[in-house]
Amino acid sequence: KENIIAIIGDGSLSGGEAFEGLDEASELGTGIIIVVNDNEMSIAENYGGIYKNLRALRESRGECEHNWFKAWGFEYKYLEEGNDIERLIEVFRSVKDTDRPTVVHIHTEKGHGYAPAVNDKEAWHWGMPFNLDDGSRPVRNADGTVPEVKPCETYPELFSDWMLNEMKHDKTLIAVTAGTPTAAGFTADKRKLAGSQHLDMGIAEEQAVAMISGMAKGGLRPVWTVYSTFIQRTYDQIAQDLCINSNPAVINVVGGGVNSMNDITHICLFDIPMLCSIPGLIYLAPTTCEEYFAMMRWAILQDKKPIAIRVPSNGVVHTTEKVDEVYSYESKYKVMHEGSKVAIIAAGSFYQKGENVVRLLADKGIDATLINPRYLNEVDADTLEALKTNHNLVVTLEDGCKDGGFGERIASYYGTSDMKVLVCGVKKGLYDRYDVEQLLKNNRLLDEQIVSDVVANVEC
Incomplete structure (x- = not known):
């Protein structure tokens, strides 16, 4: 009534x-x-x-x-x-x-009443702090000066440039988005350059997955870019439409982890538990820019299974080390440094955190093994078995919810053995407008906290 x-x-x-x-x-x-x-x-x-x-x-x-x-x-x-x-x-x-x-x-008019927002509606759909007088960003310092902002590489920019170049040689390559084209770096000018090789579904992630599945079945090579937080909308389609049919579409997952959107309706911590629970999907976690594009090339060219790739969310990190260009369906972890007693398995954008932890442990006389798992959805039984010979503690680091996540899969593998497992990730919860540093601290994810916990567990 x-x-x-x-x-x-x-x-x-x-x-x-x-x-x-x-x-x-x-x-x-x-x-x-x-x-x-x-x-x-x-x-x-x-x-x-x-x-x-x-x-x-x-x-x-x-x-x-x-x-x-x-x-x-x-x-x-x-x-x-x-x-x-x-x-x-x-x-x-x-x-x-x-x-x-x-x-x-x-x-109505989007941005009505504020000229900068009216003139550039897409860019002003959301915004960081800005100068109210003219809409400029960043805001001025307290003394009136403008903070220096150094240009930096971003994955959306690198990905879209790479895709546009590849599209020239491969007309079957299609960039797909669902209402957020700039998440893939496809700004208005790049959408125009891509032409029919870019498709936007609007805010309809479910349809996007059904669409890329059909496209892949028909011989196209679709790459769908989606924010981690929106994966939850399309769990059913990924399982039913994509994985049951083993159609080789690629899902490019952006923003996964703590350094991303943090509004309670846009939490980016749950993609690992969700995607890794679906049979038939490979979920890759690159640690550097070079590894990301190696995985992307392989994922697009293979024709056996759907592949999801978790774009690092800790900035663009480069490596001079040789990156494997060919991946198999056998989940093989990569041992980056071989030590003893303690093994740090650091996934994706937490890999650099793993490097820091290994360095700090070395200062305490512990030569820890460092492993880049690369695959999030399965365990590498051979590598995990080999660690039993001269290790007694395995530490997993993942940039997301640890409940049902990557680390708990490792802990389950070692369940009946003598191996201790310390699972490091974010406790399951609905966080709202959190401070990243505080969230890490509350979950004992600061480098020094992890080292302290490792030392305590090694000693006991």
Whole structure:
């Protein structure tokens, strides 16, 4: 009997759950009010057939013959002046206490009221602190000076440049995104260069996975780039559509780990437990830029299984060491330094942390073995068995949730043996706007804390 109001943006209408909700709401026969905020944008531009009807409704001020919302069975009201507060109040008053499912379609401008955001809508979908006067970033120091910002390499930039170059020689190579094209480095200019070799699904990760599975089955080579936090939306499709069919699509997972988005709705700590629980999927964790592109080349060219690659989230780290160019389906870890007593297995973006821990242990007289596991989804039984001969403690380091993660798989392997296992990762939890350093400290993931725990366990 209350005034129940749901608000959704036009960009979110491409997601499957929006269709399910509209289908149910139109049948209930209650006075639910759905406000559709139509600013003609998702994060980037909108993609999908539904937006043709939204455009027709805008152009006809809600009067066009074909009305998607009316077809569902909704009462419908349109407001062109969606940024006019008085007009909004007027239209909301007109639908208050309705007893019919009703859609209020309002046309707004993304970034309205702030010129920098209006002029560059995609870049201003979200933002770090900025100078309010002109929108410049970074903010000025307290003394009025502008902090020096050194240009740095980023994986999105490197990946998109690499893909565009490869696309010139391989027309079957397709970059796929789901509403966040710049996560793959495909800015507006690069999307134009890629042409039909870039596809954006809108905010519809489930469809993206079904799509890349079909594309791979048909002989294309799709690489879908997705933020770690959005993997949870498409667990079913990865299992059912992709892995059951063993279609060789590639999932490029970005932002996984503590140094990423940290809003409670955008936590990037759970991709390892989720993806590694799905049979038939290989999940690789490169530790350097060179290793990342070696894995990417192999993943694209192989034709046996779906491959996911966890892009390092601790910045672009280069190596001069030779990187294996060919990978097999046999999960083989790489021993980077051979010591005794203690073995540090440091995965992905925590590999450099593993290097630091090994150096600090050396200062305490402990020559620890350092291992780059490379594979997150399986254990390398040969390497783990070999450690039993002259090691009594294995330490796993992973940049994510340790509950159900990589380290617990290692601990399970050693379960009935005399080998001790210290699993280091983030305790399962719904964290909100956390401070990275504090989160690491609370989970005993600072280098010195790990060393202290290793020493304590070696001594006892």
